[in-house]
Amino acid sequence: MRDLPWPARVYLVAVIGTAAVLLAHSAVVSGSLVRPEDLDVLLVLALLFLVCESMPTLLNVEQFAVSVSFSASLAAVVLIGPEGAALVGLTATLSVRPGLPLVKRLFNGAQFAICGYVAGWVYEGCHGQVGVPQVDAFDDLIGPYAVATAVFVPLNIVLTLTMIRLATRARAMELPLRGMAQFLLSYLGYGTFGLLVAGLWATVQSISAVLVLLPLFVARWAFGQYHAQQRSYDATIAALCQAVETKDYYTRGHCTRVSLASSMIAREIGMGRERVRAIRYAGMLHDVGKLGVPTKVLQKEGPLTEEEFAAIQLHPMRGLEIVRGIGFLDEAYAGIMHHHERHDGTGYPMGLAGDEIPEFAKVIAVADAFDSMTSDRSYRGARPVEVAVEELRKCAGTHFDPVMVAAFIRALEREPWQPPRRVEPPPPDAAGTTIKDHDDPTMPIQVVTGP
Numbered sequence: 486m487r488d489l490p491w492p493a494r495v496y497l498v499a500v501i502g503t504a505a506v507l508l509a510h511s512a513v514v515s516g517s518l519v520r521p522e523d524l525d526v527l528l529v530l531a532l533l534f535l536v537c538e539s540m541p542t543l544l545n546v547e548q549f550a551v552s553v554s555f556s557a558s559l560a561a562v563v564l565i566g567p568e569g570a571a572l573v574g575l576t577a578t579l580s581v582r583p584g585l586p587l588v589k590r591l592f593n594g595a596q597f598a599i600c601g602y603v604a605g606w607v608y609e610g611c612h613g614q615v616g617v618p619q620v621d622a623f624d625d626l627i628g629p630y631a632v633a634t635a636v637f638v639p640l641n642i643v644l645t646l647t648m649i650r651l652a653t654r655a656r657a658m659e660l661p662l663r664g665m666a667q668f669l670l671s672y673l674g675y676g677t678f679g680l681l682v683a684g685l686w687a688t689v690q691s692i693s694a695v696l697v698l699l700p701l702f703v704a705r706w707a708f709g710q711y712h713a714q715q716r717s718y719d720a721t722i723a724a725l726c727q728a729v730e731t732k733d734y735y736t737r738g739h740c741t742r743v744s745l746a747s748s749m750i751a752r753e754i755g756m757g758r759e760r761v762r763a764i765r766y767a768g769m770l771h772d773v774g775k776l777g778v779p780t781k782v783l784q785k786e787g788p789l790t791e792e793e794f795a796a797i798q799l800h801p802m803r804g805l806e807i808v809r810g811i812g813f814l815d816e817a818y819a820g821i822m823h824h825h826e827r828h829d830g831t832g833y834p835m836g837l838a839g840d841e842i843p844e845f846a847k848v849i850a851v852a853d854a855f856d857s858m859t860s861d862r863s864y865r866g867a868r869p870v871e872v873a874v875e876e877l878r879k880c881a882g883t884h885f886d887p888v889m890v891a892a893f894i895r896a897l898e899r900e901p902w903q904p905p906r907r908v909e910p911p912p913p914d915a916a917g918t919t920i921k922d923h924d925d926p927t928m929p930i931q932v933v934t935g936p
């Protein structure tokens with residue numbers, strides 16, 4: 486708790502205090518929080534809440550892994566009323582999450598208790614009947630349940646995000662409008678589990694929790710598999726990337742930054758999530774073919790011979806050969822293969838022009854040149870972002886696709902670029918340095934012809 490900024494501490498105490506006051510008030514007014522005949526329902530729902538809370542489930546929005554435990558609270562709203570829902574939410578303090586600090590447990594328990602209580606109060610206010618619903622009365626509880634869910638979910642999100650914001654002093658939870666809408670929809674969708682539990686209770690009692698949980702855990706397992714697969718993809722790409730960057734001390738981090746800038750352009754031109762992921766991979770791997778170029782050529786001082794320059798020009802093809810067997814890269818192949826094509830047709834390896842150049846390659850070409858210009862190289866210091874942007878503008882229509890340049894400039898206005906830190910001269914035992922960076926549009930490689 487001492488690590489928290491003071492506004493977060495005040496907020497934490499206020500949330501815990503509010504939960505305590507609500508429960509104490511109910512206990513005093515009603516004599517007890519739950520009727521003895523409802524104790525078995527309370528125990529089953531508390532157990533259901535605890536199991537779900539201990540195993541956060543990934544929603545279909547990448548940035549969030551949330552627990553669907555709140556559906557147990559919502560079932561409690563129907564079956565045992567606001568006080569019961571608050572008590573069910575309070576069990577979040579006991580969730581089996583090793584390493585979860587006590588402060589977070591207390592906050593989670595208190596905020597779920599508040600949400601459950603308020604949702605229950607709203608449910609009753611909408612004339613929702615508390616108790617095990619009979620089949621012929623089920624229709625009557627759908628409306629009040631929907632209103633209670635519509636109150637519970639936003640309240641839960643606001644209470645949690647406020648804490649995160651105060652605790653981290655950052656705008657870490659900003660989501661694009663589309664992402665937030667998707668998140669809310671998913672959250673509301675999971676809320677229907679509570680309705681199912683409550684509805685089935687009249688016929689199968691506590692078994693209803695198992696019937697609802699089973700498909701949920703199957704879905705959770707499937708999501709888990711998917712994300713484990715994504716993590717292994719990322720690790721594969723990162724390993725390849727690192728192998729490339731060991732060839733040149735000055736280009737460390739280049740692949741990651743090209744990947745980031747490519748994603749910015751991709752999102753700006755409206756690519757879907759799957760294509761943005763593919764272009765992120767392409768950005769990471771665009772220069773993997775440098776593994777197939779002799780190091781002495783990459784690090785040679787002075788002009789290159791025609792053969793040496795041809796070896797450099799071959800790196801996009803070499804890159805394609807290296808990654809061809811990696812099935813999940815899909816469209817990324819085209820980005821790797823053609824990232825040195827130029828809009829006017831004077832690039833390599835194929836000399837494609839304009840619309841012949843694959844979209845991924847057009848995006849990476851801009852990102853690649855931009856990062857090269859804004860990073861230190863052995864032969865020059867990093868250029869300021871404004872200078873690099875001006876260079877991109879100057880080369881739009883000749884070297885680069887003007888649409889991609891314009892998109893990147895728009896993206897930079899919204900998301901300022903963080904150039905890499907200044908690179909100190911390499912230590913004596915470091916890998917060599919490239920004398921001329923083939924990505925730098927302001928310093929073309931010099932080639933000597935003839936003997």
Ligand SMILES: [Fe+2]
Nearest residue numbers: 771772825924
């Ligand atoms: Fe390259």
